[in-house]
Amino acid sequence: MPTNGETVRRVCGEDFDAVRVTADLAAPALAALGPCTGPVLANHTTRTWVFLVPPGSALPGRWTLGVRVMPRGTAIGIPPIGVTGGRDIHWAVPPGQGVTYADDLKRILTGPLPPTASAHRAGGQASATSPAAAPPRRPRALSPALLKVGSLFLTGHSDAEIAKELSRSVITVRTHLRQIGNLFNAPNQALKAAALLAGGHLQPPPVQMNAPDLAPVDVAVLRVLAGVSRDAELPVELRPTGTFLDYVDELRERCAARTDAHLIALAAAWGLLPTLSSFATAKDQP
Structure with a gap:
């Protein structure tokens, strides 16, 4: 020491x-x-x-x-x-x-988890027909308080920033985010964001920049991070750990994303995750 x-x-x-x-x-x-x-x-x-x-x-x-x-x-x-x-x-x-x-x-x-989280953390080992390979799509009612927290969460605000914006305590904000995670079996930021979008609860946030020039491996990493794809799409060195975390950090910088949740929301807004973005806007179609 x-x-x-x-x-x-x-x-x-x-x-x-x-x-x-x-x-x-x-x-x-x-x-x-x-x-x-x-x-x-x-x-x-x-x-x-x-x-x-x-x-x-x-x-x-x-x-x-x-x-x-x-x-x-x-x-x-x-x-x-x-x-x-x-x-x-x-x-x-x-x-x-x-x-x-x-x-x-x-x-x-690596122990047993609820279906959605298990498919993501285990590298997507669920069967090809299993609905656990994608975030839950069945809309579940969220309170106005959860929606307000979720909206700021998608734009990359920190817990403290959300608390200040909504005049709430940080403990309250973290409780709301934990509730969102529990509702959708989403153990991390990226899966919470994917669930909020895929469930049709929130729209992708407005973006101020065009999507950067991303390679196919970049999109594959985004898909795995969002839980909508299996790690078989990734290069061998990124499965399932490898340099995956470092790659996500670098990808977040290139996309000017503040957090992993913000990165998923930006990718949905750019149409890089159609499974999320199309479903998020479908409820507004006539």
């Missing part, structure tokens, strides 16, 4: 292995692991958490989308033990409370 009050760099594979997990998947995993969890790092700016497990125990291979075992030798920032908050790297669980075993973490992250 650093002793001079500054974050230091330590490499994976020596004192620990590191498993990087998107924030939407990490919080439920942390709750499922229970009180004896090992060290966990969080970074709200990048929206990723890093579970530190015993060295040599986290083997690369098929985990699930949104999870990546960091390669041996990769440097990880280690903050002082007292840094337990803020937007940048900090301890979600400081060292000394317990140990997270890689097998337990993998079992939780």
Whole structure:
């Protein structure tokens, strides 16, 4: 642990292995692991958490989308033990409370989920005729409060920005977003956005720029991220983890999207996800 009050760099594979997990998947995993969890790092700016497990125990291979075992030798920032908050790297669980075993973490992250979430996180292993391969399309009534939160959510507003815009507390906003996720079995930002659009509840937001010049692999990544396609459309190196998270980060920058939800909404507005955009506008047709 650093002793001079500054974050230091330590490499994976020596004192620990590191498993990087998107924030939407990490919080439920942390709750499922229970009180004896090992060290966990969080970074709200990048929206990723890093579970530190015993060295040599986290083997690369098929985990699930949104999870990546960091390669041996990769440097990880280690903050002082007292840094337990803020937007940048900090301890979600400081060292000394317990140990997270890689097998337990993998079992939780790849375990059974509701149909829609399971198809997305497992790389779309549902059968070709299964409706779980796409977000739910049956409209479900949403309250005005959920619709207001969802509308700002699609435009890339943060929880704090939504709370300020609607004069609500951040806790209330997060509760509403969690309710949306529960209604549609959508465990992460991208699937929440896809469900709101595919369910016909909200229109894609207005866009101020034309769609960037995207390659077929870019569109394939968008489709998998939105849960409307299986990872078989992706290059081998992106299935199901690989550099998928890094690719999504780069794609978000190219599309000027603030969040993954905003990226899905922009793609729908540009007509790159017709399964979402056509259904979202169908309710307005005569």
